[in-house]
Amino acid sequence: MINQVVQDEVPVAGDLPRVRGRAIVVTSGKGGVGKTTTTANLGTALAALGASVVLVDADVGLRNLDIVLGLEARVRHHVLDVLEGLVTLDDALVTDKRVPKLRLLAAAQTREKDDVDTVAFRDLIGTLRDRFDYVLIDCPAGIEKGFVNAIAGADEAIVVCTPEVAAVRDADRVVGLLGDDRKVELIVNRLRPALVRKGKMLSVEDVNDILHLPLLGVIADAPDVIVSTNRGQPVALDPASEVGESYRAIARRITGQDRAAPEVPREKTFFGKLFGGRS
């Protein structure tokens, strides 16, 4: 992984041309496995590390990224307004006061995915790559036009998968559709080590036995995530949250600061539950 050079927006005389930002689509196939939560939290964590990040919600008509980030009230314009030339990109980008280097480009709620021109969307992603270190695209569920739009312009993908048979099947389909030209990595989400031990849940090995993807991270199931998404406060901002720490670790792996293999969360012992983290 390339160590990303983080540059100021203000150009310095005689400096080198900017390294182009990375465009990563966060996808899954199956709905409800944590794509949006992952996009929000990874973006937050990357920005906290000092990178400039823009999050793009590609789920036109069913937008949720702004809600999960708690920025819903600040959204004035959305992707389609930009693509149709009604507003400039700067007008549409929403700033997050808690995380200065993070921006959001929201989806339209009252439109349809068919309204988005794939080529225009891809070009927009290209423009964003010229301005930001990371462009994270939140992909809708399924493999229809919304998916096709979301992956256009992204040459990297993160597949989010829960340890369930149906989710693995759908993820496998998506990986097949992503093709061979993209870098594709896996995040296993909502693992419950106790259930894995009892044989009632797939293990990370079971999942990757089918998917054959480089593992970016494994995140344990925890109730604080639901609370945080309902309140619009990404767990990555909470220093006491274990899930937040998992996202922060993944962010370090993405930037190349951390090259160690991902840890698989372990079952909590009785004492661990008493004295350990909140989840």
Add this chain to the structure above:
Amino acid sequence: MSSVRGRGRNLEIAVDRALGAAAEELRTQFAGRPDFYRGSRAVANLGLLEPPAVELAAFRDALAEFGIVLDGVCGGESVAEIAAEVDLAYLGLAQVAEVSAMPRKRQQREVRLSDEARSLVADFAGARADMVRRRVSGPAGAATVVAAAGVAIPLQPRPVPAGVATLYHRGTLRGGQALHNLGNLVVVGDVNPGAELVASGDIVVFGALRGVAHAGAQGDRNARVIALELAPTQLRIATVIATSGADRTKRGPEHASIVDDRIVVVPFAEAELKRESHA
């Protein structure tokens, strides 16, 4: 538009225009692959047509150009005499279209398959229709295919025509992907659940076969399926189906073939392949 459908090892040709025009149309259809149906037997469904005997004879000759033997015709009662004049069997009234309430216009609706895929799948669908029929009625009628009007035509296994290639694929097949080939199929990689392999010949998977594999799809009961790990969702050879059990222990390379009307799986080392003189 006339249609050619595979029904097991034989063809049912539904004609909806004058025979001369139908023959021309079929010539055009078969022009790209003149040997595709060589050796097949066929039944023509004339619908309401009452062609002169000369035309019927010419139609039969046209089919003979492509190695298709016309055994009989279905149609109205007047067709019986016409058929007798040219030495063709009269098979009674045509069978009503199967999916009964479907309006005819559906036949003209474009199916999104290439011409080749369409004909391969049609044949394979014919083989599968037999399987379903057999499952319902039991193995007794195994070797016969019921023709359009209830006359049994014996099943004749056909060797793979000369000039047909073995398809070699390197890489894992993911859910939703399919490989169909007239000939044998070799995959170096895994075949994930949700992926499909269909071949008129043998299937060899140098990896884990976890999806659906159909060997001998045009009726060759001597076809084999061989894999380093044989754990398919469903295995089909010619018209016989089997599914793998719930047992998940890994057993090493295995070989599946039809023995006494059932699919039998043995460890590859025990498969008596060396005794065979040629494929």
Add this chain to the structure above:
Amino acid sequence: MSARRIVLTSGKGGVGKTTTTANLGAALAKSGKRVVLVDADIGLRNLDLVLGVEKRIVFDLVEVVEGRCQLRQALIKDKRLENLSILPAAQTRDKTAISELQMAEVIQQLAALCDYVLIDCPAGIEHGFRNAIAGAAEAIVVTTPEVSAIRDADRVIGKLQERGLPVRLIINRIRPEMVRSGDMLGVDDVTEILSAELLGIVPDDEEVIDTTNRGEPIALIAESRLGAIYAKIARRLEGELVPFTVLGAPSFFERLFRKAG
């Protein structure tokens, strides 16, 4: 006598549409109704997995529409419940393989063969969604008590009402302790926002994951708590007035979770 044709949808993915379709279908079949479940998620099929019939699929919905097989050949009978059958989706195709009209025709044919046709809708509101609702006369919207899910459910209810489909609601995966602590919306909050008739409330249950993986709908497991709940939902669907069970001490008010069932 034609069957009731009901689509199960949600907007947001992962809230439990497929699990609900399977379990509600099983509960109806157990009560003596003839039920056909249709998987409309072409390309990402899962209903067969949840029911455990994956290995018995020979033909699928797309092949029926394309005339490559008879409808009856594609239907898979459940081995545990003789009144329950499923029409699986295709896996190697995509949702543009069939049109809304073709879907409606298939559903009509099925309606002549049974008492209930339950259609499992894919996530989203794109072509797959439009296909799934094409043949339906009623809708059940499944949601979880989370803000994103409720937003999406609201959008979907709007679309269903545009088509004139009557809508009923199932709230899935509710966790009473989280409602009590104020960390999850309660039933009344949800029904107030969505203003749809409540058909059922299903609590979160760890066992569901395992039963889904094994292909054994929990509604078939005798004496399971969730099985009893799905049975009640089935009765409500039939028109019976079944009260929602009271959970938790009645002395709590405000955000207390008061009902389940």
